Amino acid sequence: MSQAIKAVLFEESEIASIASELGTDSLMGKSLTSLIADTDAFMALGVEVPGHSEAGGYAHNRHKQNYQYINQAGRLFLVTGEEKYAQYTADLLLAYADKYLKLGFHEQLNTNPPGRLFHQILNEHVFLLNSSLGYSCIRHWLSAKQQQTIVAGLFQPMLDMFTEQYSFDFDRIHNHGIWAVAAVAICGLAIDKPEYVEMSIHGLKGDDIEGGYLAQISKLFAPSGYYMEGPYYHRYAIRPLCLFAETVHRHRPELDIFNFNDQVIGKTIKSMLATAYPNGVFPALNDASLSMDVCDAGVVVALSLYAKHYGIDDDILGMAQIQDCVWVNPCGQVLSAAFAKNQAKLTPCWPSVELNEGPNGDRGAQAFMRMQADNGDVNQLVMNYGQHGMGHGHFDTLGISFFNNGQEVLREYGFGRWVNVEPKFGGRYLDENKSYARQTIAHNAVAVDQQCQNNFDVKLADSRHGEPHFFSGDDSAVQGVSAFCRDFYPGVDQQRSVLMVNHGVLAKPVLVDLYRLISDQNHQYDYSLHYDGQIVRTNFDYQTHSELATLGDHFGYQHIWNVAQGKATTEASDTALVSWLQGSSYYTWLSAVSADDEVIFTRSGANDPSFNLRSEPGMVLRRQAKDTLFANVLETHGYFNEAVEASTEARGQITQVNVIGSNEQGSVIEIVAQDATLVVMVSNQVGVTPTTDNSVTFNNQTFQWQGYFAVEQRG
Amino acid sequence: MSQAIKAVLFEESEIASIASELGTDSLMGKSLTSLIADTDAFMALGVEVPGHSEAGGYAHNRHKQNYQYINQAGRLFLVTGEEKYAQYTADLLLAYADKYLKLGFHEQLNTNPPGRLFHQILNEHVFLLNSSLGYSCIRHWLSAKQQQTIVAGLFQPMLDMFTEQYSFDFDRIHNHGIWAVAAVAICGLAIDKPEYVEMSIHGLKGDDIEGGYLAQISKLFAPSGYYMEGPYYHRYAIRPLCLFAETVHRHRPELDIFNFNDQVIGKTIKSMLATAYPNGVFPALNDASLSMDVCDAGVVVALSLYAKHYGIDDDILGMAQIQDCVWVNPCGQVLSAAFAKNQAKLTPCWPSVELNEGPNGDRGAQAFMRMQADNGDVNQLVMNYGQHGMGHGHFDTLGISFFNNGQEVLREYGFGRWVNVEPKFGGRYLDENKSYARQTIAHNAVAVDQQCQNNFDVKLADSRHGEPHFFSGDDSAVQGVSAFCRDFYPGVDQQRSVLMVNHGVLAKPVLVDLYRLISDQNHQYDYSLHYDGQIVRTNFDYQTHSELATLGDHFGYQHIWNVAQGKATTEASDTALVSWLQGSSYYTWLSAVSADDEVIFTRSGANDPSFNLRSEPGMVLRRQAKDTLFANVLETHGYFNEAVEASTEARGQITQVNVIGSNEQGSVIEIVAQDATLVVMVSNQVGVTPTTDNSVTFNNQTFQWQGYFAVEQRG
Structure with missing residues (x-):
C-alpha cells in the first residue's frame, strides 16, 4: 500500500480532484455515479472466466465484460479508495493468469488470426489494452508475487503473441493496428517494459514507416x-x-x-x-x-x-x-x-464541411452540409464523392442521405449484419451485405442498366474516386455541393449537384437535387430513393401488382420487390409528385418527368432465405436516355401527431419542377410554389470558382450568374 | 370587473389556490407553465375565424384550435389575472358571434349530421363545450352588450341546432351523446338558462330513460x-x-x-x-x-x-x-x-382484472392480466371474449395482444385510418379498415377456412359474445384466463386458455397459449400471430417465394402476402420454433406441431391501391383438422443493443412443447426447458370453479389437479 501509484493515465493529484466530484451532478459526477452502479452490478455476479464460444456467444460476451470491468473496477479503486474494487480487479486478473495458457487457440474464421479468448486477435488486443489499464491502477496494491503471476500467465504471453507470433499483424497500417500498438504500449508501461512502448510508437523496425503508432496516424487519415x-x-x-x-x-x-x-x-x-x-x-x-x-x-x-x-x-x-x-x-x-x-x-x-480523402487529400471528398430551419431544427445532407472504402466500401459514389426533424429521411440501408447476434452467422457480415447492402441500387443514387458501379469490383472501385466540383457551405440561405463521377459505369459520366435552399416562400429548407447523366449511348437510368413511413398521395396513377416479382436478377435488384408502378407523367402535369409521412413530418418529392418515365414503388427483402434483410420501402424513377438531368426537389412540411390526432399542412407548397435546360455549362430549373417561382441555376463548368461568370441560353432565354449557383425568385 | 365570477368549474377561492402554484415545479405548476407557453404561442398568431374545409384541412384545424384556446385563455385569465387572456377570449368569441350564422351548413358526409363549422355536429358539440367553459371564465369581464352578442350570435343558435333541429341526435344513448348533453348543459349554466341544464341531465322528455346524462351513464357502461x-x-x-x-x-x-x-x-x-x-x-x-x-x-x-x-x-x-x-x-x-x-x-x-360486458355484465368480458418480471418489468396480456363493439367492432373474439419490455409484442394492427391526414380520405376510415383491419386474420386468433368470424356480419356479431370460462389474476407465479366462443364459425366451437407463468427455471414470465378448436367436420385452421422486428432463426426449413402471391382472395387474406412457407415439423422435432428480435428483446415462439402442419410467413399490404395499409410481418400456423389443440409458448429472453453492439441470450431456454392430451375435461401439455420440464394442466370443464377436482387420463397416465389449472415441475 505504501507503494507509489503506477496508473498509466492518472497522477495522484488528478485522482483526488476527480474523487472530489463523487456524488455531484456535474457530468463527471454523473459519470462516476453510473460507473459505480454499473460496476457494482457486474461485480455482484462474481468472478467467472469461461472458455470459448462463437462471437456473440456466452463466453465471448463474458470475456468482453471481464476486460471492461477490470478497467472500470481498477479506476474506481483509485477514485473511491474502496478495496473491494482492487480485490475484484485482482481476482479477475489472477483467474485469467491461471487459465490463459491452458486455453487453446480458436479456430480461424476470417482473415484475422484467432486468439485464445476470442475468435480474432482484434478482440484480444482490446482485452490487453483494457486489462493493462486496470492492472496499472491496482499494481501498487498487489504483492510482488501476484504481479509476477499476472505478467507471466497473461500479459507476457499476449505480448509475445502480438509482437512475435502475429508480428505481421502488428506492423500494419490499418484501424485494427491501432488497437494492437496501443495495447502493447500500455501493457509495456504497466509492467515496466519500455521496449514495448518503443516498438509500439515506432514500429518493430523502429523506422516510423512500416508500422507503429506514428506511422499509422500519419498514413491512416x-x-x-x-x-x-x-x-x-x-x-x-x-x-x-x-x-x-x-x-x-x-x-x-x-x-x-x-x-x-x-x-x-x-x-x-x-x-x-x-x-x-x-x-x-x-x-x-x-x-x-x-x-x-x-x-x-x-x-x-x-x-x-x-x-x-x-x-x-x-x-x-x-x-x-x-x-x-x-x-x-x-x-x-x-x-x-x-x-x-x-x-x-x-x-x-x-459548420458545413467538405472532408477530403486520400493521403494527399486529392482523392475526392465527403460533404456534410447543414442548414437550420427557423425553429432551429438542423437539416443535414451527406454526399459521398470520395474513395471506395476498401473491403467495407459500398458502391455508392454520388449517393446522398438527408436528415431533419430528428430522423434520417433519405435513408442509408447500412450493413447486412446483425452485429453480435449469435444465431445470425455469429453476428458477422452476412451474404446479403454483398448481394444487397453494398450495391448501388440499395443507395440514394442512380443505377445504370440495372448494374452496380464499377461492376461490384472492389479493386477497380478502390482505384477510383469522385471528383469534387464545388462546395459552398457558409450561407444560411443557400448552400450547395456538386461532384462528378466518371466512367463508374462504362461510357457514362455522372454529376450530382445538391442545394439546400432556405427561402421566405417556403416553410423549411428544401433540398434541390440535380442528377446529371452524360453518355453517347442509350441507357436505363434508375434514380432511386429510400424513404421510411407511409405514402400519403401521388399526383400520377400507378398500378399495384397483385403478384410481386423482383425488380431484376442481379446487382441487388434480386432483393427488391416491385410493389407498384406507373407512368410518371399525367395529362395535367410533367412533374411527378410523391408525398409520404414519416414520424411527425410530411415529405414531398417532386421531379420533372417526361412521357416515358416510370415510377416504381419497391420494398427490400426478396430472395432472402434467412430473413437477413430488413423490409424497407423505396422508389425508383426509371428513365431511358443518353444525356439527361433528373431534377428533383424534396420539401419538408406539416406536422402529424397520431397520439393527439393533430395534422397540419399535409400538402406542401411546391407544385411543379421544370427543367429549363441543362448542358456542359450549366443547368437551370424552375421550382413553382404556391406563392412564388424560384429559378435555380447551377454551374456545370469544370473548374468553376466563386468568381466564374456563367451564361447559358435555353429556348432563347439567357441566364447569367456568377460562381457556383444562383437562386432567384420570379413572380 | 366588480361582477362576481361566474366560471362553471371554479370558485373564487379555488382560483387563488391554483394561482399560488404558478411557477412551482409541482405537477400543477408544470401544467400551468406549459398551458401558458402553449396559449401564448397560439395567441401570437392573432384572431382568425375561417370558413369551411375538409376534416384535417386548414379551417377544420383552426376551428378546433380556436375552441381549445378560448377554453385555455379563459382559464388563464382567472388564474393569472392578466387581461390579455380575457381580451383574446372575447375577441375570438365575438368573431364567431359575428360569423357563425353567416356560415352555411357543411355537406353531409357520414351518418353524423353536418354543422356550420365542422362536417359533423360531434365537433360542433365539442366547440360549444369548450367555448362555453372559456366564456364562463370571462363573462364577468364582458359588457352586457358583448354578452348578448355572443349568446345571440353563437351560443343560442348552437343550442337551437342541437336541441331542436337535431333533437334526434341529442336524445341518444351513445358516446357522441355525452358530448351533446355536456355541451348544452355547460352552455346553459354559462348563459343562465337552467332549462338546458335540466334537459341535458334528464333528457328532452325529462324521464331519465330515452336520453340525458343520467340515462347515458346508466346504460353506456x-x-x-x-x-x-x-x-x-x-x-x-x-x-x-x-x-x-x-x-x-x-x-x-x-x-x-x-x-x-x-x-x-x-x-x-x-x-x-x-x-x-x-x-x-x-x-x-x-x-x-x-x-x-x-x-x-x-x-x-x-x-x-x-x-x-x-x-x-x-x-x-x-x-x-x-x-x-x-x-x-x-x-x-x-x-x-x-x-x-x-x-x-x-x-x-x-391489478389483473376481468371487465365484464353488457348492461348486466353477462355478455362476455375483456381480460387484462399483468405479471411483473424479476426486474419489475410488467408483462400484460389482453384477451377479448366480450361483445363485438358495434360499428367499430373487430371480428376478433378470443384474440389476444401481449406487451412487455416497453413494447407490444403480439400486436394489434389497429384501425385502417390515417386520422386527420386530409389527403387520406379526409382522415376518415378507409376501405381497408373493413377489408383488412376488422377481419379475423388481421388479429392474433384462429381464422377458420380462410373466413371471418360471423361471416363479417355486424348484426350477427353484435348478437353474440364470448363466454368466460375462468379468470385467475391474483397470483404472482401463475395467472390464467380461459373463454369459449361458440359457433362464430358455423359448426366450430373455440376455447382459448392463456397462462402467464413465472417459474424459477425461466428468466422471465412465459406465455402459454392453448387454443382449442372443436368441430365434427374437417376445417382449415389458421393460427395467426403478428409480431414486429426481424426473424432470427427457425428450427424448420422453409422456402422463400421468388414471386409473391396473396394468401387468399377474401376476408382480409387478399391483403396478405405469402412471403415464405414450410412444413412445421422436422425429423428432429415435433416442436416448431421461430425466434425474432424486436427492439432490445428476443422472443421465441414454440408450438407443438404435427406432420402436415405448415408455417407461413406473411406481410400485410397486398391489394392496397393507395398505400393505405402498413407493411407488417406476421405468421400463420396452418392445420387441417376437426378437433385440435394449438399448444404454444412465447418466451422472452436475452438483450440486444445495436448502438453498443451488445447481445446476450439470443437463444431461449425452452426447446420443446408437447401435447400430452386434450379433451372436454382438460388439456395437458409439457414444456421442456434446458433445466427442467413443466407440465401444464388446464381445465376445460364448463362451470369449473377454484375447487373443482379435475382428472384426465392420456396414454394411461392420469393427471389430477384442483381448480382452473396447475403447473408442475418434472425433472
Whole structure:
C-alpha cells in the first residue's frame, strides 16, 4: 500500500480532484455515479472466466465484460479508495493468469488470426489494452508475487503473441493496428517494459514507416482527418488512438504528440465528430450500423480528450450534452467543468464541411452540409464523392442521405449484419451485405442498366474516386455541393449537384437535387430513393401488382420487390409528385418527368432465405436516355401527431419542377410554389470558382450568374 | 370587473389556490407553465375565424384550435389575472358571434349530421363545450352588450341546432351523446338558462330513460365500467362525462353524482385506466390507433377527477407520472399535491382484472392480466371474449395482444385510418379498415377456412359474445384466463386458455397459449400471430417465394402476402420454433406441431391501391383438422443493443412443447426447458370453479389437479 501509484493515465493529484466530484451532478459526477452502479452490478455476479464460444456467444460476451470491468473496477479503486474494487480487479486478473495458457487457440474464421479468448486477435488486443489499464491502477496494491503471476500467465504471453507470433499483424497500417500498438504500449508501461512502448510508437523496425503508432496516424487519415472506411470504423479506431495519444503525452512528452503531424489527432477527432447527424448518430457510410452514435465509449474518450488538448466550443458542449457523460479521466474533468459553466441553451450545429480523402487529400471528398430551419431544427445532407472504402466500401459514389426533424429521411440501408447476434452467422457480415447492402441500387443514387458501379469490383472501385466540383457551405440561405463521377459505369459520366435552399416562400429548407447523366449511348437510368413511413398521395396513377416479382436478377435488384408502378407523367402535369409521412413530418418529392418515365414503388427483402434483410420501402424513377438531368426537389412540411390526432399542412407548397435546360455549362430549373417561382441555376463548368461568370441560353432565354449557383425568385 | 365570477368549474377561492402554484415545479405548476407557453404561442398568431374545409384541412384545424384556446385563455385569465387572456377570449368569441350564422351548413358526409363549422355536429358539440367553459371564465369581464352578442350570435343558435333541429341526435344513448348533453348543459349554466341544464341531465322528455346524462351513464357502461367500443372511444367519451360530472357536482349537488348508480363514474374511469399498457398506451381494441395513451387530454381530466372524488393509490400516482401534468382545475390540484408528497419509486402495475360486458355484465368480458418480471418489468396480456363493439367492432373474439419490455409484442394492427391526414380520405376510415383491419386474420386468433368470424356480419356479431370460462389474476407465479366462443364459425366451437407463468427455471414470465378448436367436420385452421422486428432463426426449413402471391382472395387474406412457407415439423422435432428480435428483446415462439402442419410467413399490404395499409410481418400456423389443440409458448429472453453492439441470450431456454392430451375435461401439455420440464394442466370443464377436482387420463397416465389449472415441475 505504501507503494507509489503506477496508473498509466492518472497522477495522484488528478485522482483526488476527480474523487472530489463523487456524488455531484456535474457530468463527471454523473459519470462516476453510473460507473459505480454499473460496476457494482457486474461485480455482484462474481468472478467467472469461461472458455470459448462463437462471437456473440456466452463466453465471448463474458470475456468482453471481464476486460471492461477490470478497467472500470481498477479506476474506481483509485477514485473511491474502496478495496473491494482492487480485490475484484485482482481476482479477475489472477483467474485469467491461471487459465490463459491452458486455453487453446480458436479456430480461424476470417482473415484475422484467432486468439485464445476470442475468435480474432482484434478482440484480444482490446482485452490487453483494457486489462493493462486496470492492472496499472491496482499494481501498487498487489504483492510482488501476484504481479509476477499476472505478467507471466497473461500479459507476457499476449505480448509475445502480438509482437512475435502475429508480428505481421502488428506492423500494419490499418484501424485494427491501432488497437494492437496501443495495447502493447500500455501493457509495456504497466509492467515496466519500455521496449514495448518503443516498438509500439515506432514500429518493430523502429523506422516510423512500416508500422507503429506514428506511422499509422500519419498514413491512416486524409489531411482533412477523414478516415476512408467511414465514421463507423473511425469511431472504433478512435478509442485506442486517443488512449495511446494520452499515454504518449504523459510518458513521452518530448514527442509533443498533440501537435504531431500538423495536429493530426485533433483534426481526425474533429472530422469524425463533424460527420454526425444532429441527434448524435453517425451516418452509415460504407458498412455501418444505423445506430452507432457519439455515445459510443470511444467517442466519449475522444470528445473529452479533444476538449482538454484542443479547446472547447458550443458544438463540443452540444456533443457532451448528447453524451450526458464524460471520460472518467482528467480530460473528462476539463469538459465537465466547461459544461457546468455554460449557461446558454445548446443547439449544436456543426459548420458545413467538405472532408477530403486520400493521403494527399486529392482523392475526392465527403460533404456534410447543414442548414437550420427557423425553429432551429438542423437539416443535414451527406454526399459521398470520395474513395471506395476498401473491403467495407459500398458502391455508392454520388449517393446522398438527408436528415431533419430528428430522423434520417433519405435513408442509408447500412450493413447486412446483425452485429453480435449469435444465431445470425455469429453476428458477422452476412451474404446479403454483398448481394444487397453494398450495391448501388440499395443507395440514394442512380443505377445504370440495372448494374452496380464499377461492376461490384472492389479493386477497380478502390482505384477510383469522385471528383469534387464545388462546395459552398457558409450561407444560411443557400448552400450547395456538386461532384462528378466518371466512367463508374462504362461510357457514362455522372454529376450530382445538391442545394439546400432556405427561402421566405417556403416553410423549411428544401433540398434541390440535380442528377446529371452524360453518355453517347442509350441507357436505363434508375434514380432511386429510400424513404421510411407511409405514402400519403401521388399526383400520377400507378398500378399495384397483385403478384410481386423482383425488380431484376442481379446487382441487388434480386432483393427488391416491385410493389407498384406507373407512368410518371399525367395529362395535367410533367412533374411527378410523391408525398409520404414519416414520424411527425410530411415529405414531398417532386421531379420533372417526361412521357416515358416510370415510377416504381419497391420494398427490400426478396430472395432472402434467412430473413437477413430488413423490409424497407423505396422508389425508383426509371428513365431511358443518353444525356439527361433528373431534377428533383424534396420539401419538408406539416406536422402529424397520431397520439393527439393533430395534422397540419399535409400538402406542401411546391407544385411543379421544370427543367429549363441543362448542358456542359450549366443547368437551370424552375421550382413553382404556391406563392412564388424560384429559378435555380447551377454551374456545370469544370473548374468553376466563386468568381466564374456563367451564361447559358435555353429556348432563347439567357441566364447569367456568377460562381457556383444562383437562386432567384420570379413572380 | 366588480361582477362576481361566474366560471362553471371554479370558485373564487379555488382560483387563488391554483394561482399560488404558478411557477412551482409541482405537477400543477408544470401544467400551468406549459398551458401558458402553449396559449401564448397560439395567441401570437392573432384572431382568425375561417370558413369551411375538409376534416384535417386548414379551417377544420383552426376551428378546433380556436375552441381549445378560448377554453385555455379563459382559464388563464382567472388564474393569472392578466387581461390579455380575457381580451383574446372575447375577441375570438365575438368573431364567431359575428360569423357563425353567416356560415352555411357543411355537406353531409357520414351518418353524423353536418354543422356550420365542422362536417359533423360531434365537433360542433365539442366547440360549444369548450367555448362555453372559456366564456364562463370571462363573462364577468364582458359588457352586457358583448354578452348578448355572443349568446345571440353563437351560443343560442348552437343550442337551437342541437336541441331542436337535431333533437334526434341529442336524445341518444351513445358516446357522441355525452358530448351533446355536456355541451348544452355547460352552455346553459354559462348563459343562465337552467332549462338546458335540466334537459341535458334528464333528457328532452325529462324521464331519465330515452336520453340525458343520467340515462347515458346508466346504460353506456357494463357493471364493470367497461365501454363496449373499447378504450379508444372510451377515452373520447370520458372527457365530457367528467366535465359534466364535475359540473353537476358543483351546480346540482343534490344529485350526489359521484355516488350515482353505484359510483358508475368512478368505476368507468378506473376500468378505462386499467386497460392501459404499462407505458400508458391503450391496447387497440376494435377501431383504434396504436398511439392513443393516458396523456390524452380527456384522460388527464379523468385521472384528476378520480383522484379528488374517489381516492389515490400508487397506480393513480403512477399514471400521473406518465401524464406528467394534471387537469388545471381544483381536482388536478388534489392529485398534484398527493404526487408531490409521494416519495416512493413508482412502478405502477395495475391489478389483473376481468371487465365484464353488457348492461348486466353477462355478455362476455375483456381480460387484462399483468405479471411483473424479476426486474419489475410488467408483462400484460389482453384477451377479448366480450361483445363485438358495434360499428367499430373487430371480428376478433378470443384474440389476444401481449406487451412487455416497453413494447407490444403480439400486436394489434389497429384501425385502417390515417386520422386527420386530409389527403387520406379526409382522415376518415378507409376501405381497408373493413377489408383488412376488422377481419379475423388481421388479429392474433384462429381464422377458420380462410373466413371471418360471423361471416363479417355486424348484426350477427353484435348478437353474440364470448363466454368466460375462468379468470385467475391474483397470483404472482401463475395467472390464467380461459373463454369459449361458440359457433362464430358455423359448426366450430373455440376455447382459448392463456397462462402467464413465472417459474424459477425461466428468466422471465412465459406465455402459454392453448387454443382449442372443436368441430365434427374437417376445417382449415389458421393460427395467426403478428409480431414486429426481424426473424432470427427457425428450427424448420422453409422456402422463400421468388414471386409473391396473396394468401387468399377474401376476408382480409387478399391483403396478405405469402412471403415464405414450410412444413412445421422436422425429423428432429415435433416442436416448431421461430425466434425474432424486436427492439432490445428476443422472443421465441414454440408450438407443438404435427406432420402436415405448415408455417407461413406473411406481410400485410397486398391489394392496397393507395398505400393505405402498413407493411407488417406476421405468421400463420396452418392445420387441417376437426378437433385440435394449438399448444404454444412465447418466451422472452436475452438483450440486444445495436448502438453498443451488445447481445446476450439470443437463444431461449425452452426447446420443446408437447401435447400430452386434450379433451372436454382438460388439456395437458409439457414444456421442456434446458433445466427442467413443466407440465401444464388446464381445465376445460364448463362451470369449473377454484375447487373443482379435475382428472384426465392420456396414454394411461392420469393427471389430477384442483381448480382452473396447475403447473408442475418434472425433472
